[in-house]
Amino acid sequence: MSVLYIMIPAALLLAALGIGAFIIAVKRGQFDDLDTPALRAVFDDDETPTKPTQSDSQGTKQDSA
Amino acid sequence: MQMVDDMSPADIQCDHCKLPVPAGLIEPDAEHQFCCTGCKSVWNILHSSGLENYYAVRDAINPDAQRVSSTQSSYEELDDPAFQSTCVENLPGGYAQTELLLEGMHCAACVWLIERLPTVCQGVVESRANIRRRTTTVRYRPDQVKLSDVAAALDRIGYAAHPARGAAAREARTKEDRKFLIRVGVAGAIAGNVMLLAIALHGGALEGMADTWKTTFRWYSMALGVLSLLWPGRIFFTGALAALRMRVAHLDIPIALALAVGGLWGSYNTIAGTGEIYFDSLSVLVFFLLVGRWIQHRQQRNASDHVELMLTLTPSSALKVNDDNTTSRVPIEAIEIGMLVEVQAGASIPADGLIETGSTNLDTSFITGESRPMPAKIGDEAPAGATNLRSPIRIRVTAVGDSTRVGKLMHLVASASGEKAPIVEFADRIAARFVLIVITLSIITLIYWTTAADLQTGIELATALLIVTCPCALGLATPMSMSIAMGRAAKAGILVKSAAAIESLAKPGIMILDKTGTITQSKTTIVESRCPDELLALAAAVESHSNHPIALAIADSIDEQDRPTATNIIQAVGSGISGTVDAQTVTIGSPNFIESIHPLDPNTQATITQMIVCALTPVVIHSTGLGLGLGLGVLGIGDPIRQEAPAAIQALQSAGWDLSLCSGDHPKIVSTIAEQVGITTAWGAVSPEGKADRVRAFQSTTDRRIVMVGDGVNDAAALALADVGIAVQGGAEASLEAADIYLTSPGVEPLVKLVSLSTHTMRTIHACLVFSICYNLFVAVLAMTGIINALIAAIVMPISSLTVVAMSTRKWKG
Numbered sequence: 001m002s003v004l005y006i007m008i009p010a011a012l013l014l015a016a017l018g019i020g021a022f023i024i025a026v027k028r029g030q031f032d033d034l035d036t037p038a039l040r041a042v043f044d045d046d047e048t049p050t051k052p053t054q055s056d057s058q059g060t061k062q063d064s065a
Numbered sequence: 066m067q068m069v070d071d072m073s074p075a076d077i078q079c080d081h082c083k084l085p086v087p088a089g090l091i092e093p094d095a096e097h098q099f100c101c102t103g104c105k106s107v108w109n110i111l112h113s114s115g116l117e118n119y120y121a122v123r124d125a126i127n128p129d130a131q132r133v134s135s136t137q138s139s140y141e142e143l144d145d146p147a148f149q150s151t152c153v154e155n156l157p158g159g160y161a162q163t164e165l166l167l168e169g170m171h172c173a174a175c176v177w178l179i180e181r182l183p184t185v186c187q188g189v190v191e192s193r194a195n196i197r198r199r200t201t202t203v204r205y206r207p208d209q210v211k212l213s214d215v216a217a218a219l220d221r222i223g224y225a226a227h228p229a230r231g232a233a234a235r236e237a238r239t240k241e242d243r244k245f246l247i248r249v250g251v252a253g254a255i256a257g258n259v260m261l262l263a264i265a266l267h268g269g270a271l272e273g274m275a276d277t278w279k280t281t282f283r284w285y286s287m288a289l290g291v292l293s294l295l296w297p298g299r300i301f302f303t304g305a306l307a308a309l310r311m312r313v314a315h316l317d318i319p320i321a322l323a324l325a326v327g328g329l330w331g332s333y334n335t336i337a338g339t340g341e342i343y344f345d346s347l348s349v350l351v352f353f354l355l356v357g358r359w360i361q362h363r364q365q366r367n368a369s370d371h372v373e374l375m376l377t378l379t380p381s382s383a384l385k386v387n388d389d390n391t392t393s394r395v396p397i398e399a400i401e402i403g404m405l406v407e408v409q410a411g412a413s414i415p416a417d418g419l420i421e422t423g424s425t426n427l428d429t430s431f432i433t434g435e436s437r438p439m440p441a442k443i444g445d446e447a448p449a450g451a452t453n454l455r456s457p458i459r460i461r462v463t464a465v466g467d468s469t470r471v472g473k474l475m476h477l478v479a480s481a482s483g484e485k486a487p488i489v490e491f492a493d494r495i496a497a498r499f500v501l502i503v504i505t506l507s508i509i510t511l512i513y514w515t516t517a518a519d520l521q522t523g524i525e526l527a528t529a530l531l532i533v534t535c536p537c538a539l540g541l542a543t544p545m546s547m548s549i550a551m552g553r554a555a556k557a558g559i560l561v562k563s564a565a566a567i568e569s570l571a572k573p574g575i576m577i578l579d580k581t582g583t584i585t586q587s588k589t590t591i592v593e594s595r596c597p598d599e600l601l602a603l604a605a606a607v608e609s610h611s612n613h614p615i616a617l618a619i620a621d622s623i624d625e626q627d628r629p630t631a632t633n634i635i636q637a638v639g640s641g642i643s644g645t646v647d648a649q650t651v652t653i654g655s656p657n658f659i660e661s662i663h664p665l666d667p668n669t670q671a672t673i674t675q676m677i678v679c680a681l682t683p684v685v686i687h688s689t690g691l692g693l694g695l696g697l698g699v700l701g702i703g704d705p706i707r708q709e710a711p712a713a714i715q716a717l718q719s720a721g722w723d724l725s726l727c728s729g730d731h732p733k734i735v736s737t738i739a740e741q742v743g744i745t746t747a748w749g750a751v752s753p754e755g756k757a758d759r760v761r762a763f764q765s766t767t768d769r770r771i772v773m774v775g776d777g778v779n780d781a782a783a784l785a786l787a788d789v790g791i792a793v794q795g796g797a798e799a800s801l802e803a804a805d806i807y808l809t810s811p812g813v814e815p816l817v818k819l820v821s822l823s824t825h826t827m828r829t830i831h832a833c834l835v836f837s838i839c840y841n842l843f844v845a846v847l848a849m850t851g852i853i854n855a856l857i858a859a860i861v862m863p864i865s866s867l868t869v870v871a872m873s874t875r876k877w878k879g
Binding site for chain 1: 172176247254257278281
């Protein structure tokens with residue numbers, strides 16, 4: 001039983017660490033926006049720009065100029 | 066990508082927005098088809114930047130979403146130093162950061178595209194979107210790119226950008242939100258740990274436990290419990306103190322009382338080594354109450370964020386005319402008296418002024434409530450906030466900011482808001498009686514048990530009573546039910562800024578409606594037609610050459626491709642228009658104008674009179690070429706009543722609401738409309754100040770709640786003054802700010818929904834209250850008779866809390 005003398009403070013220390021980490025996370029704004037990250041994860045980051053056809057890219061340049 | 070050859074024109078879709086391409090815009094040789102140049106430029110930008118994945122992504126996620134398109138503004142005003150100094154943050158390393166509100170962001174594909182901004186715009190380092198607030202935070206290098214170019218780039222990919230003003234206020238709010246969340250988290254962690262210790266203690270009490278262990282566990286419980294009361298639980302004490310100082314009842318008072326007495330007596334018992342310690346119940350109580358408040362807080366923040374976005378979408382720049390006759394875009398704050406300002410057709414007037422060049426029609430409904438466009442010529446006054454409908458004008462500024470008519474009205478709004486009696490929330494009203502009863506019972510318990518047994522037992526049982534009767538159901542069920550109601554309302558397009566408004570709407574009171582936006586469609590159209598279709602087509606052809614609202618209404622009644630072509634257009638300002646179509650001369654105008662060229666038969670005269678009685682504007686069409694009886698037609702132009710309005714109004718009336726109509730429009734129009742929808746009280750030609758006076762007059766004669774529904778600046782003071790102000794879609798900035806509730810869809814139906822939702826919500830809260838009173842009575846009897854102990858309290862309390870939470874999620878059949 002006397003192991004509890006160590007275990008309770010150890011458990012409370014762990015809880016305190018958890019709270020500390022939580023506070024840091026909140027202060028850094030990780031909980032400010034709970035909606036966008038869910039949407040962000042929908043896509044892979046590796047964009048593979050498909051090669052535009054010749055006529056396409058020319059038309060594009062003229063139009064955007 | 067459609068092949069044009071093997072498809073009929075109706076099947077051709079825009080490659081960007083998927084809407085059908087108008088026949089005139091189809092390019093038979095092109096591989097890609099677009100419905101407008103906006104779509105075309107967005108499509109080209111995306112493809113030239115390798116972002117065409119957007120289309121695949123968009124179609125996978127949300128094939129039916131409304132498409133975005135570009136406005137092609139220049140955004141010069143964002144480069145103004147005055148704006149830059151307040152809204153742009155300079156970061157170390159030569160970066161700058163600012164937040165932009167975006168129109169049209171609604172799905173994952175938008176987020177994806179907006180965050181690819183660095184690929185589209187050189188010099189932008191990062192773009193972080195926030196879908197809930199519809200903003201993006203842009204980090205860029207000011208030495209490489211101007212902010213106006215960044216905004217223009219966002220615009221080009223289809224999201225019109227607006228600067229987010231009020232950065233300081235927003236930052237303060239973010240800080241507050243974070244603090245709140247930390248409190249909830251800390252309270253939860255402490256509650257969990259204290260519960261673990263309590264399980265050991267209660268188990269030990271049943272099984273037998275060595276005293277040294279018991280004392281150790283009790284001391285740990287006390288340390289954690291006191292921490293919970295002093296850190297996250299502190300807001301209850303500060304709230305109670307503030308309420309006491311203001312001498313108002315507040316739910317925090319009974320909560321703080323229970324927490325304080327429980328905490329003190331528990332600490333005494335821990336130190337003395339006797340009796341119960343209660344810290345498990347107390348810390349769970351703090352956690353549950355905080356969760357309830359946090360949920361409600363988030364819901365309210367959501368609603369006000371949406372309203373804030375709406376505010377920012379109002380124009381914030383003006384076109385200044387320079388000495389060399391060129392124009393440059395300046396922020397609205399930079400306009401001074403005596404400046405010459407150009408106002409484009411369709412733009413709103415930035416400051417009060419006199420028209421120097423040009424003549425046009427002004428829509429002043431924003432300010433006066435008069436829905437008919439007013440003609441304005443050189444020398445006429447152009448009030449700030451009015452919309453220029455027809456052609457560009459230049460005005461010499463006579464008043465800016467607060468001294469304009471709008472500015473003065475805004476002052477009226479501010480003072481009306483101050484005058485408004487705050488609604489004491491339901492929970493707080495109950496709390497006042499609650500405190501009294503609980504304290505009386507505790508004192509009785511204390512005295513009885515002190516005389517019957519000893520002081521120790523007396524304090525023990527009185528404390529137990531205070532804790533078990535802590536108004537958990539009120540503290541938890543009210544915010545939960547309210548936030549659920551606000552969530553449901555938001556889904557139905559109703560944004561609720563204050564929970565108290567829901568309570569006020571639950572009991573039928575007096576509702577004052579403004580005509581436009583609720584009962585009528587606020588759109589000029591043909592309401593009644595006594596005109597052959599052939600003749601109408603001819604008229605539409607001629608009218609498509611004019612910008613007058615009535616002309617537009619006639620032109621829009623016939624599809625563009627079905628309209629014949631009109632030539633020889635001659636406009637007689639203010640009275641009519643004529644033109645040649647299919648070799649016939651078609652003349653359209655007021656009855657007097659037509660009578661001057663062609664006599665009107667008695668039948669037509671009667672029709673015209675009847676239309677005037679129905680508050681419609683009669684327009685006569687005359688053509689020279691059609692057969693007998695077909696050459697003359699009369700149209701009744703007006704603002705038609707929404708189809709569902711009479712039924713919805715009847716629903717409100719049968720629910721016990723007294724409805725009245727109050728508008729700045731002509732009294733005859735107002736009374737006719739009131740009659741048509743079944744409202745008995747109606748006032749027309751009411752000034753903005755007059756509307757506020759009506760509300761005040763009602764308030765002095767009745768105790769019932771006054772609800773004002775309106776949309777313009779002209780309603781803002783009345784909205785602020787009324788017990789509940791409801792602003793309707795398309796409303797002006799001031800009305801948004803003054804109102805408690807904002808309806809994103811026009812019409813009376815949302816009001817019916819809102820009232821039904823409020824009634825449902827208050828019923829749920831009452832049910833929770835009855836439950837918790839029964840529960841409290843039961844445990845109070847247990848406590849007073851000395852049967853209850855800390856174990857029972859610890860078990861029953863969370864169960865009762867969970868029960869009320871379950872009850873508050875009751876279904877609403879709306």
